[in-house]
Every structure is written in structure tokens, then in C-alpha cells.
Amino acid sequence: MATRLPSRYDDRREALATYFDSTARQAWIDLTSDAKVSGIRATVRAGRENMRATLLSWLPEDLRRTKVLDAGCGTGALTIAAACRGAEVTGIDVAAGLVDVARERTPSFIGHGRIHWTSGDMLDPALGTFAHVVAMDSLIHYQPEDLVAALSELAQRTTRSILFTFAPRTRLLATMHQVGKIFPKSDRSPAIVPTAESELRERLARLSGWSIGRTQRISSGFYTSQALELVRHG
Numbered sequence: 250m251a252t253r254l255p256s257r258y259d260d261r262r263e264a265l266a267t268y269f270d271s272t273a274r275q276a277w278i279d280l281t282s283d284a285k286v287s288g289i290r291a292t293v294r295a296g297r298e299n300m301r302a303t304l305l306s307w308l309p310e311d312l313r314r315t316k317v318l319d320a321g322c323g324t325g326a327l328t329i330a331a332a333c334r335g336a337e338v339t340g341i342d343v344a345a346g347l348v349d350v351a352r353e354r355t356p357s358f359i360g361h362g363r364i365h366w367t368s369g370d371m372l373d374p375a376l377g378t379f380a381h382v383v384a385m386d387s388l389i390h391y392q393p394e395d396l397v398a399a400l401s402e403l404a405q406r407t408t409r410s411i412l413f414t415f416a417p418r419t420r421l422l423a424t425m426h427q428v429g430k431i432f433p434k435s436d437r438s439p440a441i442v443p444t445a446e447s448e449l450r451e452r453l454a455r456l457s458g459w460s461i462g463r464t465q466r467i468s469s470g471f472y473t474s475q476a477l478e479l480v481r482h483g
Contacts, residue, residue: 258395262343262370265390269344278350281324292470297386300467301327303476304383304412307463312336313361318379320371320403321387325351325364331383332362339365339376342387372399378406384413386474393444397452400479404459411459411479417466418443419473446475458482 279286280294305327309315313335319328322340324347332338333356342348345368352366367376371387382403388396396415403411446464453461462478 258391258399261391261395266343266345269342270346274344274346278324278347281326289471293472296467296469296472296474299469300385300414300472300474300476301330303465303467304385304414305330307410307412307476307478308334308381308383310334315381316377316379318371318376318382318403318407320382320384322351322366323347325354325366327383327385328364328366329355329359332359332364335361337363337365339367339379341367341369341371341376343368343370372402374406376406378408380407380409382407382411382413384411385476386414388413389416389441389474392442393448393452396442396444397449397456400453401456404456404479404481407481409481410462412476413479414474414476415444415446415449416441417473417475418445449477453477453479 276290278284280290280297286294308317308331311334312331315336317331317336317338319325319331319338319340322328322342323344325340328338328340328351340348340351342351348366348368355364355366371384384403388399391399400411400413450461453459456479459479459481462480464475464477466475467473
């Protein structure tokens, strides 16, 4: 479907889909499993596990009769955890291959929860309305203005909270971002875009009906990501 965001959002989304469904597919499957990985990837795995636990802790413990969107579900760990709390979760990712893995990893019994697995655009209005939206490390590849525009679209169909992560602009991340540009595009993954927290907060302050809540930065070796909570007024 067409989106109101600039065409560069669609271009970026398609690049991510291609990357995660081809070049990075096996690496991502290994990273999100118990498979042995390199020391560097082990720090990323630990950081992601910590971040996922943080975001889950910001959701209500009892999610029965609650709709949740896992926007950028990857291989499904957060989706499954939320469903086990009783939520009706839509797990969506641009990479259809990773969604297939998520479907295969779903336990046969998840209590009162339900999961709808799908691939495509997390901003598609056809997905419906949700109480909570979680976007863990799925918006870190977009420019700040596109990230906030995406959050604005999600906000139109969210009634309680949006939990998302961004790549904080630290000296290390800024250096890595610049160095990454010297490599041919075919040899590198879609770049993470470091974002200044102050700039992000300024942009989000214009989001009518929403306020910024909790925040938490997770740093684990080569993994650095910051979670931010948006809460709907009233």
C-alpha cells in the first residue's frame, strides 16, 4: 500500500527486507538462537536480550484481551513472550524469511494468547488498532525525521503506549557510522543511523496527544540502543 511518508522510507524498507532475507538471514537466525556465535555477536545477543526484557517490563504483566503490535518482530521472541502474558499479538517484519522462522519457533501452547504472524509494512493501516506498539531496533535504520513520521503514523492507531528504540548518537556509534560509509554498499548492511536524543525529544514533543515516559540505554559490547516510551494522554 502507499504510505504518506517520503519515498525514501519505502526505499529503506525494501533495502532492509532484501538484506535480512538474503545476506543476513542465517546470521540473524543464529544470533537469535542458542547457536555458538563470535564474541562480538555474543555481546550483541546479550544486549538484545537485555533490551527485550526492558521493553517487556514496560508492558502490563497481564495482557489478556489486549492487542499488541510487534513492529519488526524478527524471529519472534518478544511476540511470543507477550502472547504468553495473554496478549493478542500481531508480529510483523519486512523480512518474510524471518517471520517464517518465528512461526516455526512458536510454542504449541501459549496460554490465553494469540499470535498473527505476517510480513510487510509495519505502518499498514490494515493491521488495525492496538493498545501497545513495540518497535525494538526496527526504526534504527531511518533518519530522525522519518523515524518520527513513522511513529506519528503508528500513534494514530495506538491507544495506550508506543515503546521503541533508537541508536543514540555516541562518539563510538558516530565513528562506526562514518567508517561504514567507506565500504561498497554491496559489502555492508543497511547502516544504523545515530540520532541525538535531544533532537528526537524535540521532534516527539510535537506529537499531539502523547508524552515521553521512561527511557533506558543498553550498552553491551558492539550493541548500543536506547529505549523510549511514548504514552497517550488520558
